[in-house]
Amino acid sequence: MGAMSAEAMARQAGRPRDPGVEASILAAVQDLLIESGYAGTTIGAVAERARCGRSAIYRRWETKAELVVAAVGALQVAAEVPDTGTLRGDLVAAAMHFANADDRTASVLASILSEIGRDDELRDVAYRVVGGPPVAALTAVIERWIDEGQVRANAPVALIAGLVPTAAFGSVSLRRRALEPDAVVQMVDEVVLPALR
Amino acid sequence: MGAMSAEAMARQAGRPRDPGVEASILAAVQDLLIESGYAGTTIGAVAERARCGRSAIYRRWETKAELVVAAVGALQVAAEVPDTGTLRGDLVAAAMHFANADDRTASVLASILSEIGRDDELRDVAYRVVGGPPVAALTAVIERWIDEGQVRANAPVALIAGLVPTAAFGSVSLRRRALEPDAVVQMVDEVVLPALR
DNA sequence: GTGATTCGGTACCGATCGGTATCGAAAGTA
DNA sequence: TACTTTCGATACCGATCGGTACCGAATCAC
Numbered sequence: 001m002g003a004m005s006a007e008a009m010a011r012q013a014g015r016p017r018d019p020g021v022e023a024s025i026l027a028a029v030q031d032l033l034i035e036s037g038y039a040g041t042t043i044g045a046v047a048e049r050a051r052c053g054r055s056a057i058y059r060r061w062e063t064k065a066e067l068v069v070a071a072v073g074a075l076q077v078a079a080e081v082p083d084t085g086t087l088r089g090d091l092v093a094a095a096m097h098f099a100n101a102d103d104r105t106a107s108v109l110a111s112i113l114s115e116i117g118r119d120d121e122l123r124d125v126a127y128r129v130v131g132g133p134p135v136a137a138l139t140a141v142i143e144r145w146i147d148e149g150q151v152r153a154n155a156p157v158a159l160i161a162g163l164v165p166t167a168a169f170g171s172v173s174l175r176r177r178a179l180e181p182d183a184v185v186q187m188v189d190e191v192v193l194p195a196l197r
Numbered sequence: 198m199g200a201m202s203a204e205a206m207a208r209q210a211g212r213p214r215d216p217g218v219e220a221s222i223l224a225a226v227q228d229l230l231i232e233s234g235y236a237g238t239t240i241g242a243v244a245e246r247a248r249c250g251r252s253a254i255y256r257r258w259e260t261k262a263e264l265v266v267a268a269v270g271a272l273q274v275a276a277e278v279p280d281t282g283t284l285r286g287d288l289v290a291a292a293m294h295f296a297n298a299d300d301r302t303a304s305v306l307a308s309i310l311s312e313i314g315r316d317d318e319l320r321d322v323a324y325r326v327v328g329g330p331p332v333a334a335l336t337a338v339i340e341r342w343i344d345e346g347q348v349r350a351n352a353p354v355a356l357i358a359g360l361v362p363t364a365a366f367g368s369v370s371l372r373r374r375a376l377e378p379d380a381v382v383q384m385v386d387e388v389v390l391p392a393l394r
Numbered sequence: 395g396t397g398a399t400t401c402g403g404t405a406c407c408g409a410t411c412g413g414t415a416t417c418g419a420a421a422g423t424a
Numbered sequence: 425t426a427c428t429t430t431c432g433a434t435a436c437c438g439a440t441c442g443g444t445a446c447c448g449a450a451t452c453a454c
Contacts, residue, residue, distance in 0.1 A: 014399025211429025
């Protein structure tokens with residue numbers, strides 16, 4: 001009997017699932033969370049925006065809670081460590097990343113902030129999205145410039161690495177729009193750099 | 198005909214309202230917002246916790262939206278300008294105020310963050326609670342120490358005055374608990390003071 | 395073709411919620 | 425006493441939502 005590839009093994013008989021449906025469902029959930037909040041993100045509204053049937057949703061996730069967890073987990077946060085050649089450039093690049101590129105992430109997170117306090121699974125995936133890669137990237141930048149001698153050895157790395165994303169998140173969630181680039185540069189020049197030197 | 202006092206004029210015939218009922222309702226709304234979020238804060242749950250009837254609530258506010266606005270507006274934020282005699286002491290006192298005393302305020306605000314984005318009235322009262330007195334108090338502290346010569350004249354006053362409450366709010370709302378006093382002191386020493394001198 | 399699965403769409407069910415109306419009792423004023 | 429309003433409690437209504445079941449059409453493996 002011929003060996004079956006793992007892919008062929010996993011493939012079931014019958015019509016295969018359209019990968020685009022899953023992607024459009026998760027994107028629709030994220031959009032609706034931002035626009036209408038958790039309660040306003042009904043299964044019917046998700047199906048309508050994703051242009052699919054409700055059955056396509058329940059075929060993939062058993063409950064609404066699992067669906068939202070999947071949508072939050074699908075928020076990809078680029079964790080690239082910037083390398084512009086200067087300390088200031090790296091810090092501005094990293095901070096700008098939180099403020100602008102993660103606008104969608106922060107908005108989705110702000111919309112489920114209340115549920116995070118009551119859903120362990122949701123809290124875990126949310127923390128993994130925000131508190132993980134971004135803080136690690138900023139930490140790596142600062143520590144690299146410690147090695148270069150541009151940042152003092154006893155600088156409050158963890159404090160700053162946690163403060164910048166927190167402030168960006170707080171600002172975005174409270175004002176409901178991304179930080180201005182000027183404000184980001186000002187924060188780096190007036191707050192971050194003085195604290196590190 | 199004898200002159201009527203304004204108080205007597207306002208007093209209606211019939212059983213007067215119990216002022217304690219209004220207070221317990223608003224407190225119950227705040228508690229429930231923190232524990233159960235906006236959707237979980239049902240009129241029935243509020244009445245049960247406040248030990249009153251649902252009619253007592255609808256007699257005072259026409260809709261749930263108005264009730265929540267009143268509960269948020271009832272969050273009193275002390276706007277005292279600390280005067281400890283030293284710049285560092287004043288900054289620590291002000292920052293500690295946001296981090297600890299306003300724990301309840303930040304939790305309530307975090308619970309309605311999603312609704313704030315869609316309810317103008319709610320956004321206004323929320324901003325009035327957080328973005329008003331606290332920022333003004335911190336601004337006053339810094340400007341006073343500019344006059345004393347301890348803070349440089351071109352210091353980024355507005356940036357710092359906005360950053361500290363924002364960071365405290367972001368931290369409380371994300372971690373769902375108050376900031377440690379050590380963390381507050383560290384933030385003042387490592388971030389705020391270097392930025393101001 | 396045959397069978398299995400997914401597709402979008404719809405009908406249905408039980409539960410919940412916001413809001414209204416009403417009740418008898420209590421607590422005030424005139 | 426007569427009247428008015430608030431009190432807690434309850435019944436009720438319309439709407440909505442999560443979740444389930446089912447439909448005929450489409451799409452795959454065999």
